[in-house]
Amino acid sequence: MVKILNQKFNMENYFKVGEKRALSLGNRGPIKFNKDGSLHKEIMSSYAKNGFYIFENVYEKKELLDIEKDLFDILDRVPENKLSKLDKKGRPALSSNCKANNLYWSRPLGDPFGGTTLANGRHPVKMEEPKPEKGVPKEIIYLILGSLQFSEAYLRAYAHPLLLKIAECINGEDFVPFTDALFIKEPGLGASVAWHQDGTTHWNSPIWDQFCHGFNFMAQLYGSTAANGVWIVPGTHKLGKIDIKKLVSDAGTVKLPNAIPIICNAGDVAITNRQVLHGSFANTSPDWRVTVNFGFHKKSSVLNVKGGGLHAKPKTYDENHIKTRSRLIPYAINARKQKYVDETSYDYKPLNSSEYKWNSKAKDEIKDYNLLDMSI
Numbered sequence: 001m002v003k004i005l006n007q008k009f010n011m012e013n014y015f016k017v018g019e020k021r022a023l024s025l026g027n028r029g030p031i032k033f034n035k036d037g038s039l040h041k042e043i044m045s046s047y048a049k050n051g052f053y054i055f056e057n058v059y060e061k062k063e064l065l066d067i068e069k070d071l072f073d074i075l076d077r078v079p080e081n082k083l084s085k086l087d088k089k090g091r092p093a094l095s096s097n098c099k100a101n102n103l104y105w106s107r108p109l110g111d112p113f114g115g116t117t118l119a120n121g122r123h124p125v126k127m128e129e130p131k132p133e134k135g136v137p138k139e140i141i142y143l144i145l146g147s148l149q150f151s152e153a154y155l156r157a158y159a160h161p162l163l164l165k166i167a168e169c170i171n172g173e174d175f176v177p178f179t180d181a182l183f184i185k186e187p188g189l190g191a192s193v194a195w196h197q198d199g200t201t202h203w204n205s206p207i208w209d210q211f212c213h214g215f216n217f218m219a220q221l222y223g224s225t226a227a228n229g230v231w232i233v234p235g236t237h238k239l240g241k242i243d244i245k246k247l248v249s250d251a252g253t254v255k256l257p258n259a260i261p262i263i264c265n266a267g268d269v270a271i272t273n274r275q276v277l278h279g280s281f282a283n284t285s286p287d288w289r290v291t292v293n294f295g296f297h298k299k300s301s302v303l304n305v306k307g308g309g310l311h312a313k314p315k316t317y318d319e320n321h322i323k324t325r326s327r328l329i330p331y332a333i334n335a336r337k338q339k340y341v342d343e344t345s346y347d348y349k350p351l352n353s354s355e356y357k358w359n360s361k362a363k364d365e366i367k368d369y370n371l372l373d374m375s376i
Contacts, residue, residue, distance in 0.1 A: 051232060052270055070151035101145075114194030125195060149366050173350075183291040191283075199212075214296055226261040230280045233259045308375050326350060
């Protein structure tokens, strides 16, 4: 019992110190652009230095409520257990008719990837796995891939015009999609994600730079805290491939001393460089974290490149593949336009938006779209 209390105290103290450091970093604020339309120089400088930035108050309360409504519907439709094709009401479960493996399960407060060969072994060290309370489910869903096909609210959020403009500013107007996901960290249940870097293909490439593996937007439905949020080691996106095992061994703990948490309020969106070292701890807190996660690449980083096989089968991404996968962007733009008629839509120049109307036919067409995810 004393050992457990000491561990809890140490973790709470680590969270408190990390939050204080995170809030003092100064890398947060509203979305701003320079007069020429480029991302504001202060934001770009901070993002380039730290590997992440927090855009405040991006999504308004009304849109968050729409996302929450779809979240409840999704949670109501998940399989009764890992092997079931039916939900708890006996209906065909979410994703049961999909070819892609979209639902990821874990033991409560577990670390399903850490210290395994999963995902090409990019999570080499297992995080601490606290003991959950009695009576909890044997397994829980903590990650849903291909989420745009399951929620029109997520699809509309994906096409937020200011976020797509940021993608253009960082990756060029011919930017392309990476993948998207829904991270669910339930109170007292949510799994950890062990320390890792996301990039796979370009670490030893002549074109490597600090931006070549793209970035993710992390939109927060309820906000994120030190206890349930993602932690970042600032600046590590510029260091190349990191020996994570050695880093943890030298620290003597998975509570890396230079890491800080991404602290957000509801409606905030963090942008994170995929090369930055990051991870999250099991959610022993009383607070939910639900993150609508979606990323983008430079086209030059994926064209004629063979993917790493993490989010889809290894394949060389030619022009046709890129065009087919990228159609989710104009479909999302049109879906958002139908809902927010007074908002100025983003103009995605690589594809003619007028050819992509969001309707029931389009909804059928995008089924299993994430089998084409461009994982580099």
